Amino acid sequence: MEYRKNRKGEPISILGYGCMRFSTNVRGIDIDKAEKEIMKAYEMGVNYFDTAYVYSGSEAALGEILERNGIREKVNIATKLPQYLVGSRAALDKYFEEELKRLRTTYVDYYLMHHMTAMNQWDKLEKVGIRDWIEEKKKSGQIRNIGFSYHGNTEDFIGILDSYDWDFCQIQYNYVDEHTQAGKRGLDHAAEKGIPVVIMEPLRGGKLVNLLPQKAKDLIAEAPTGYTPAEYGLRWLWNQPEVTCVLSGMNSIEMVEENCRIASNAEAGSFTEEDFAVIEKVKEIIRETELVGCTGCRYCMPCPKGVDIPALFRSYNLTALEGKFEARFGYAQTVGLKKDPAFATQCIECGKCEQHCPQNIPIRKMIKEADKVVRPLPYKIGINVVRKFMLRK
Known part of the structure; x- marks a missing residue:
């Protein structure tokens, strides 16, 4: 040892x-x-x-x-x-x-x-x-x-x-x-x-x-x-x-x-x-299963409204690799419980993120699709309930 x-x-x-x-x-x-x-x-x-x-x-x-x-x-x-x-x-x-x-x-x-x-x-x-x-x-x-x-x-x-x-x-x-x-x-x-x-x-x-x-x-x-x-x-x-x-x-x-x-x-x-x-080859193969080609470089950040774009895309991609339950739970705990919300619904479509994306991802469109998968209605309700409990003063 x-x-x-x-x-x-x-x-x-x-x-x-x-x-x-x-x-x-x-x-x-x-x-x-x-x-x-x-x-x-x-x-x-x-x-x-x-x-x-x-x-x-x-x-x-x-x-x-x-x-x-x-x-x-x-x-x-x-x-x-x-x-x-x-x-x-x-x-x-x-x-x-x-x-x-x-x-x-x-x-x-x-x-x-x-x-x-x-x-x-x-x-x-x-x-x-x-x-x-x-x-x-x-x-x-x-x-x-x-x-x-x-x-x-x-x-x-x-x-x-x-x-x-x-x-x-x-x-x-x-x-x-x-x-x-x-x-x-x-x-x-x-x-x-x-x-x-x-x-x-x-x-x-x-x-x-x-x-x-x-x-x-x-x-x-x-x-x-x-x-x-x-x-x-x-x-x-x-x-x-x-x-x-x-x-x-x-x-x-x-x-x-x-x-x-x-x-x-x-x-x-x-x-x-x-x-x-x-x-690296294994990671490339994993990326072939991805739903959006985000590399996590974070050039799109910071979002003026606080949307955590890379975290959302990562969870979205994990729904294909690991399953929706695991990906949704992971998103809920890493993004959903932040003091300041970082959800896609805060997007005002200013387009600044797309101007800096090396992968030319249509981010404004994709974050809406990703949010529907990663944070469906039951999870939105659940996250809000847990937020009130865990983030109370």
Whole structure:
């Protein structure tokens, strides 16, 4: 197992165990199966285990397994505050104490503000005293490293990152999402500040394995390296020294063994020109399924009325690659929950975006078509309801 360092110089396994996707049975999480998988990962060198308050049964299962096997002090637990449910200082203690009980521990190694999507969420937490609360918990030793997980645009990610002295952060990042959400620019900004970055959705929930176009699967199968689609995705990430740890939701012994094998020799800078060429060809094949030829260059931005054109087109294209539900949900969480709306319905058809588009996309026409697909009436209603709940002062 390869290891990289946190800000204190402590080793973190480059492969982390994502505990959101434990196998279940009629009673809930299949604790015996999860225990075998977690212990296999531990034996193979994994020392970072990621869970969250809202992962049903996950914290309790992880806590039971670590206690039963006497390895709590030998691993790092990462869990998350449901910041979207917090409305007072008392709520901070309520959720944190409940998590400690579930995890059967007196401290959390890596504690995150969960699912940040916009700068206003951090502003809200500041109003309830999050800075003093974090300082108290770190001083007492109950929290050893503080961070946040993020789903939103690059600008707000950088804004949150610069607003506090974070110990680490967690972002969605893979070769398809290289220039979306926090993206490469966000990853590099964190690295410049010396902040470790944990990666979630390295394979987009397995979609960069199971839902790749057949043409892409054939291309990978013919490559001389013998890498699987998953191995290409993971090695692409670990090739970047700015990446500290990559989370994988492993739910079989075979998957644990395979991922640990890859992580045993995945050094930064080891990706070859041939490897990069394969990834680029796979991305080209994926783009062949796209409904609009947007490259995400953002030359069309900023829109005078705030429409996030690249984010809309990306979600529109994902309806063809991954399915409408996933694309709509992703759009809802990354764009729909921003403090200032960024929807296509705000367009006044000034045409400035089209003047700068290198792909000559008829943007004014296409954003209307895309919005109908990505944000149909039920989703418009749902987004508005959630916005009122999550963005309330």
